[in-house]
Amino acid sequence: MKVTFKIWRQENAKSNGGFQSYEVDGLTDDMSFLEALDHLNEILVGQNQKTIAYEYDCREGICGQCGVFINGRAHGPLDNITTCQLHMRSFTDGQTIVVEPWRAKAFPVIKDLVVDRSALDNIMEQGGYISAKTGTAPEANAILVGKDVADKAMDAAACIGCGACVASCKNASAALFTAAKINHMNSLPQGKQEAHRRVLEMSRQMELEGFGSCTFTGACEVECPEGISITNIAEMNARRAMAKWHNL
Amino acid sequence: MFLRKSIIALTGLFLCIFLIVHLSANIILLLPQETARGLYNAYATTLRESFLIKIVAYVLYLSIILHVIYAIQITFKNRRAKPKKYLENKLRQNSSWASQNMGLLGVAILLFLVVHLANFWARIKLGLGEGVRLDDNGHVDVYEVTYSLFQNSYYVFFYTVLMVPLGLHLHHGFKSAFMTLGFYHKKGLNILAKISLAYAGMMSIGFGIIPLMVYLK
Missing domain, CATH: 1.10.1060.10 (Alpha-helical ferredoxin)
Structure with missing residues (x-):
């Protein structure tokens, strides 16, 4: 499975961020969304580029750490789930997936997809x-x-x-x-x-x-x-x- | 902001009651020409001469003003709370269009209200513009003002089309006002959602169709 991630990159709270696109191949349907991002980060490490910052802890939907805006919905296209419970089968091959941090004045962006809650x-x-x-x-x-x-x-x-x-x-x-x-x-x-x-x-x-x-x-x-x-x-x-x- | 939100809810519900009374009276306009003229003008005269209605009218003006001012204040405060928008935001998948655009709908209703007040209130109550004649019973001929206005197809179009934003605004606002005021009974809210839909439908169709019927009379 191959998708294009369009991800918000921002160095720190003070800098201006922007979107950057990454074509990622070698994904599978049963990968979780966070595993797909991990996969992308591994590629970035291999290319000696800065990895994408995002939050997670339990990866079983109970801690509340993970959370990003995916394709226009909080925690992705499905209702009532966390980001870690979202899987790549919810997307189609070749799709562009827009990933943004939570947007609110009270939640300033710390880095990339991480906000201060x-x-x-x-x-x-x-x-x-x-x-x-x-x-x-x-x-x-x-x-x-x-x-x-x-x-x-x-x-x-x-x-x-x-x-x-x-x-x-x-x-x-x-x-x-x-x-x-x-x-x-x-x-x-x-x-x-x-x-x-x-x-x-x-x-x-x-x-x-x-x-x-x-x-x-x-x-x-x-x-x-x-x-x-x-x-x-x-x-x-x-x-x-x-x-x-x-x-x- | 909680107090201001409660005032928006209370004034909104008062305006909802006002609309029911207003629409009930408008039904007279559908009667045959001369019967409608007599009844409508008599009704208008009774209202104008009543002391109680005078108080209600001032409460009505105050309600509209407070509803608008507080809504503007809260809208701007809410915008400040979300300074950066998402590149992609699929709002239709988690909420209704009306609930997301109450401000825009409110502006449309306010636009309607300005024209509506200029057409009737300014002419009959303030005596601005063309004078209004008396009917055979010596009542101010409010019916004639209404009837002649709705012979103009542009006005009929305006009065009918702008009842769509009214309906949408009422559909979200009616139920939401109760929740703002702390009504949280689950089954009650399900019933309220149905009442809200029926009420909004009745108001927008009722107010929208009468100018059209008068035009076609």
Whole structure:
């Protein structure tokens, strides 16, 4: 299988980037997209050229490290997957594949396809935790949680923070990420004590980081590898209104 | 921005209710000529003389102004959040065209509104341009203003075609407003999506077809 990669190359955060095309032969259908990029990098090393920088860690769709914009979609042409779970069989022989880094003011490009996603960590620092001292691991059934509540919290907690929601949103809004983190904590009994403070401070930090507002285009939930529902954002809005009311 | 977004949603929903009332009254225009004239003018006079309607009218002006100003502010802020665009972006594969272009649709509606207000509001309420005569019952002949306007095919075309962006804007805006205000019940939202489609369809077809029917009368 032979494809042409058209990849964004950028030396560092300050330099101007640009696209560069690479014709790559010797690929197979069952190669993952990242393996295809590895293959290209091996060729570049052989030619004594600079390799392409991209992020990955687990390569099994659970860490949220990998993530690039492929042919006009976050994480490539399929819905609800990570970049590492994308395979070359999703492309055709001879196709040109455009690979770009996540685009958002809050996600500056560090090098090539790598962006700085610290803005998401800064949101987490404002309340994406429980401040009670827990000591050693507590007895699992000390606090009873109903199945429906546990399921709902788990659906939101599934967020791996890859940033596809921000990347695919026309407003570069981090509302889906922030909402998932807030709803995960706030729906569990352990999170209730700090629920109001959490929603207000995390949503405030989201704005301070320079993310845009949510206009419910729904692009994020289609690109989210965990399929986190956009209704989470509406729920965050409701929780935020309740917290505001409570603080009056 | 959360407060401003909520105000856009609230004013938008108020405008949605206004459109229902407006369209209901426009149905009178489809009645036979003289019946329509009598009823329509009587209705217009009743509205003009009502104190309650006067308050509602000011709320309406304020709603339109706030809706537009805050929408412009948020649009510019959102653009700043995404300074660099993708070389290739297949938006149609993950979202609807209308949801991606609410600003553009809004501008089309605003353009319509300016012309619409110049045609009716400026002439009847502000007394600008050609004077409006009274009908046999002594009511201001609003029907004549409407009827004569829709004898002009250019206006009919304008009034009909611009109901398409209105429908698209309403289809996304109606449901989205509820979500902005914190309505997150999943089944409820599925029902709301259907209501949103039905409402937007009714408004755009209803408002779009009446000028055409008056023209063909």
